Amino acid sequence: MAQAKERPRDLVCVLVPEVIGVGSAQAVIVQEIPLSKERDIAAIGVEDLGCEVTVERCTPCSGKVFIQALVRKTVAFRSEVSHGVIGHATIQTPIHTYAEVPEALPSDYCIVEEAAVDDSCSFHEPLNPNGDGTFTALVDRTLVRIVIKVVRPTQLTIPIIPCSDICPSLKDLNNRR
Numbered sequence: 001m002a003q004a005k006e007r008p009r010d011l012v013c014v015l016v017p018e019v020i021g022v023g024s025a026q027a028v029i030v031q032e033i034p035l036s037k038e039r040d041i042a043a044i045g046v047e048d049l050g051c052e053v054t055v056e057r058c059t060p061c062s063g064k065v066f067i068q069a070l071v072r073k074t075v076a077f078r079s080e081v082s083h084g085v086i087g088h089a090t091i092q093t094p095i096h097t098y099a100e101v102p103e104a105l106p107s108d109y110c111i112v113e114e115a116a117v118d119d120s121c122s123f124h125e126p127l128n129p130n131g132d133g134t135f136t137a138l139v140d141r142t143l144v145r146i147v148i149k150v151v152r153p154t155q156l157t158i159p160i161i162p163c164s165d166i167c168p169s170l171k172d173l174n175n176r177r
């Protein structure tokens with residue numbers, strides 16, 4: 001039976017994520033946002049439009065990273081029927097895009113660095129406004145930007161250099177919680 005090699009005491013082996021590359025992707029969404037399930041409720045103005053982007057899946061393959069995300073928009077509006085009371089409507093839209101990362105491999109991992117709406121390039125306007133200026137839906141144009149980092153687990157051998165202990169004790173770390 002072969003014996004395992006004894007490792008030198010002045011070396012240690014660590015597994016660290018090596019950054020392979022960074023890529024970005026953009027997607028344009030053009031959609032109708034109905035403000036009410038009952039089409040008889042008309043809005044007289046938009047108070048606020050919130051947006052949240054969630055990356056649900058990020059899959060590296062050879063030279064590219066496939067990205068699947070969900071964009072959730074919430075519109076707060078004033079309604080003529082509710083005498084100025086604010087109503088809201090929410091819509092969720094899936095997007096699929098990809099980013100080029102030339103060194104990416106299927107065995108790599110993906111880290112989302114940024115997933116957001118570019119507010120400077122996002123617009124909304126009433127869809128088919130009525131003669132009195134009210135409307136029941138918006139046309140929304142949104143630019144979504146996603147930045148990802150591709151990492152690969154890499155094994156490194158690091159020399160241990162004798163010096164004074166600069167690491168905090170585990171007791172000190174636990175007391176910070």
